[in-house]
Amino acid sequence: MTAAPLLSVRDLTVSFNTRFTAVREASFDVHPGELVGVVGESGSGKSVSALAVMGLLPPTAKVTGSIHFEGRDLLTLSRRELRKLRGRDIGIIFQEPMTSLNPVFTIGDQITEAVRVHDPMSRKAAWDRATELLEKVGVPAPRRRLQDYPHQLSGGLRQRVMIAIALSSSPKLLIADEPTTALDVTIQAQLLDLLNQLRQDFGTAILLITHNMGVMAEVADRVVVMYASRIVEEATIFDLFDRPQHPYTSGLLGSTPELDGEAHRLRTIAGAMPNPAELPPGCLFAPRCPRAIPACLDMQPPLLPISPAQSAACILAPGLVAEGAR
Amino acid sequence: MFGYIISRLLQAIPILILVSLIAFGIIYLIPGDAAVVIGGPSATPEELAQIRQNLGLDQPLHIQILTFYAHLFQGDLGRSLTLGIPVVDALLARSPITIGIAIYSLVLTILIGLSTGMLAALNHNRWIDQAATLFALLGVSLPNFWLALVMIVLFSVHLGWLPTGGYVPFTKDPIGWLRTATLPAVALALMQAGLLTRITRSTMLEVLNQDYIRTARAKGLPEWIVVGRHALANVMMPIVTMIGLVLSVLLSGSIVIETIFGVPGIGSLLGSAISNRDYPMIQGGLLFVTTALLLLNIVIDLLYTSLDPRIRVRGR
Numbered sequence: 001m002t003a004a005p006l007l008s009v010r011d012l013t014v015s016f017n018t019r020f021t022a023v024r025e026a027s028f029d030v031h032p033g034e035l036v037g038v039v040g041e042s043g044s045g046k047s048v049s050a051l052a053v054m055g056l057l058p059p060t061a062k063v064t065g066s067i068h069f070e071g072r073d074l075l076t077l078s079r080r081e082l083r084k085l086r087g088r089d090i091g092i093i094f095q096e097p098m099t100s101l102n103p104v105f106t107i108g109d110q111i112t113e114a115v116r117v118h119d120p121m122s123r124k125a126a127w128d129r130a131t132e133l134l135e136k137v138g139v140p141a142p143r144r145r146l147q148d149y150p151h152q153l154s155g156g157l158r159q160r161v162m163i164a165i166a167l168s169s170s171p172k173l174l175i176a177d178e179p180t181t182a183l184d185v186t187i188q189a190q191l192l193d194l195l196n197q198l199r200q201d202f203g204t205a206i207l208l209i210t211h212n213m214g215v216m217a218e219v220a221d222r223v224v225v226m227y228a229s230r231i232v233e234e235a236t237i238f239d240l241f242d243r244p245q246h247p248y249t250s251g252l253l254g255s256t257p258e259l260d261g262e263a264h265r266l267r268t269i270a271g272a273m274p275n276p277a278e279l280p281p282g283c284l285f286a287p288r289c290p291r292a293i294p295a296c297l298d299m300q301p302p303l304l305p306i307s308p309a310q311s312a313a314c315i316l317a318p319g320l321v322a323e324g325a326r
Numbered sequence: 327m328f329g330y331i332i333s334r335l336l337q338a339i340p341i342l343i344l345v346s347l348i349a350f351g352i353i354y355l356i357p358g359d360a361a362v363v364i365g366g367p368s369a370t371p372e373e374l375a376q377i378r379q380n381l382g383l384d385q386p387l388h389i390q391i392l393t394f395y396a397h398l399f400q401g402d403l404g405r406s407l408t409l410g411i412p413v414v415d416a417l418l419a420r421s422p423i424t425i426g427i428a429i430y431s432l433v434l435t436i437l438i439g440l441s442t443g444m445l446a447a448l449n450h451n452r453w454i455d456q457a458a459t460l461f462a463l464l465g466v467s468l469p470n471f472w473l474a475l476v477m478i479v480l481f482s483v484h485l486g487w488l489p490t491g492g493y494v495p496f497t498k499d500p501i502g503w504l505r506t507a508t509l510p511a512v513a514l515a516l517m518q519a520g521l522l523t524r525i526t527r528s529t530m531l532e533v534l535n536q537d538y539i540r541t542a543r544a545k546g547l548p549e550w551i552v553v554g555r556h557a558l559a560n561v562m563m564p565i566v567t568m569i570g571l572v573l574s575v576l577l578s579g580s581i582v583i584e585t586i587f588g589v590p591g592i593g594s595l596l597g598s599a600i601s602n603r604d605y606p607m608i609q610g611g612l613l614f615v616t617t618a619l620l621l622l623n624i625v626i627d628l629l630y631t632s633l634d635p636r637i638r639v640r641g642r
């Protein structure tokens with residue numbers, strides 16, 4: 001893609017105190033209308049990266065690097081400018097559908113509020129728009145649902161209400177943090193269709209975080225693989241499945257669940273992610289890497305391009321290409 | 327909802343029975359001969375006999391209990407020994423004064439407690455937070471009679487802004503009422519405000535960390551709506567349950583405060599009843615105040631229930 005990226009993250013580093021860093025030097029782009037997937041084990045820093053883009057990290061987080069959205073660095077925007085962008089230009093679906101809705105307000109209140117904050121309109125018009133949105137995300141009997149409180153809805157319905165809120169102002173970028181976890185398979189498929197439809201109809205760019213490689217294969221254009229706070233590989237979905245360059249990615253693919261049940265956690269690679277407080281020397285993946293060589297312990301390999309559309313952070317990566325070519 | 331009200335009222339019955347038994351028994355808690363204690367050392371045997379007859383102490387115990395309840399159900403709490411008027415009349419005449427000051431004080435408590443607690447939470451770990459925490463600690467630990475005396479010395483004696491005591495009915499002269507009611511109300515409020523500050527602060531800190539607050543911010547809502555609508559609505563619920571407790575403490579505090587400021591409310595009525603050993607008055611006051619508090623707490627419970635949709639609207 002040659003057009004200017006919609007979102008361009010460079011050297012994003014997020015630490016919560018001097019000892020603990022959740023995201024290190026992450027760089028990636030999302031182009032208009034593109035669906036970029038983010039995969040990685042639990043705790044690898046996916047949600048923290050997403051929250052950093054929204055400027056929604058708690059005040060204890062220290063964020064460095066740059067996050068350009070339509071050319072403007074979100075990290076330097078005033079609170080007011082950032083607030084205007086949120087919800088209107090960038091929408092987010094959180095990972096926690098059960099707790100992300102305010103328990104004391106009705107669904108209708110919470111959707112219309114999102115609609116009206118960026119697009120002042122009468123209560124009546126906002127109510128109609130909310131009904132439309134619920135319909136679009138596949139909530140049955142939307143009119144009646146608007147009167148309900150969150151506790152009256154199942155997890156799947158709440159997740160869809162969250163999606164409706166995120167879509168309320170037709171954002172240019174939608175961040176979806178494991179949007180399918182609380183949903184059953186049919187609804188999952190519906191949701192993926194919806195995401196695809198959004199891209200086609202409105203050119204919405206989507207940053208999709210998921211554990212589910214099957215989901216990824218179905219909808220993603222490009223995939224960013226995260227491991228222990230770092231991006232270790234970035235590739236088009238085809239390259240990723242055909243010739244993964246990082247041993248961690250190969251491991252993930254070796255343990256790919258099909259799109260057939262609840263989202264499987266990617267845990268089948270032997271060993272566990274390093275404790276962030278005592279990181280191993282050299283490559284962070286070395287303790288679990290089946291291909292590790294002594295040189296791996298010397299330094300953390302940077303994320304380097306292997307081809308115009310693929311990068312990996314592994315000293316063996318070019319060698320892997322050679323191997324693949326043989 | 328209706329069933330809930332009924333069940334709450336039914337729950338109050340055993341408490342009322344217990345309280346009335348305690349009220350009845352007060353006279354037996356007096357060590358020695360009640361008539362002697364009431365009549366004083368100079369009372370003649372005839373006077374003592376008269377006192378016993380007036381209080382019904384010459385009757386067998388079961389007759390005394392039956393008479394007590396028979397009178398109680400007719401709304402008759404006996405006659406005050408010192409004032410010579412029916413206890414009920416005395417209580418009813420004085421209660422508007424106490425209720426007025428209690429409401430004034432409650433409003434102050436909520437205003438001070440809520441705003442200080444919110445300010446502290448919104449400035450977590452900054453100096454405002456520490457100042458508010460110190461204020462809360464002082465409010466909770468300084469005795470309110472001491473605060474009352476300090477305020478009299480400061481605002482009445484030195485600055486001369488407000489009278490040292492006395493009382494003007496609101497209906498006669500609202501400004502005069504405000505001038506006489508303010509110091510007692512503030513003295514009562516400060517302690518409660520300290521408590522409320524603490525609770526507001528900790529609840530607010532917890533609520534601000536909730537996922538739905540993050541959602542509110544993600545919508546692009548301005549911060550004052552995030553805090554003033556989304557957070558506050560959730561902070562209010564535990565606070566409403568607190569208000570029953572605050573009121574109970576306010577009323578017990580009013581005995582001392584009304585006495586210090588010479589406010590002729592229920593508090594000073596009971597205070598002097600206690601020092602004059604006016605037993606019918608003490609009994610009546612105890613029953614009256616506990617019943618009022620019990621009803622108030624039921625009302626607050628219902629209010630709480632109507633605030634929280636998770637209780638109000640049961641899932642389909």
Ligand SMILES: Nc1ncnc2c1ncn2[C@@H]1O[C@H](COP(=O)(O)OP(=O)(O)OP(=O)(O)O)[C@@H](O)[C@H]1O
Pocket residue numbers: 016022040041042043044045046047048049058095276
């Ligand atoms: N507010 C916070 N304060 C301190 N540490 C945090 C905070 N939020 C996240 N972390 C830590 O940052 C690390 C990365 O968390 P993150 O939520 O980004 O993981 P994730 O990749 O989204 O995992 P999952 O797949 O389980 O959602 C974790 O170790 C987490 O404990």
Ligand code: SF4
Pocket residue numbers: 246247248283284285286287289290291292293296301313314315316317
């Ligand atoms: S650098 Fe070494 S340890 Fe790290 S992923 Fe590559 S081969 Fe494995």
Ligand SMILES: [Mg+2]
Pocket residue numbers: 046047048095177
């Ligand atoms: Mg996450």
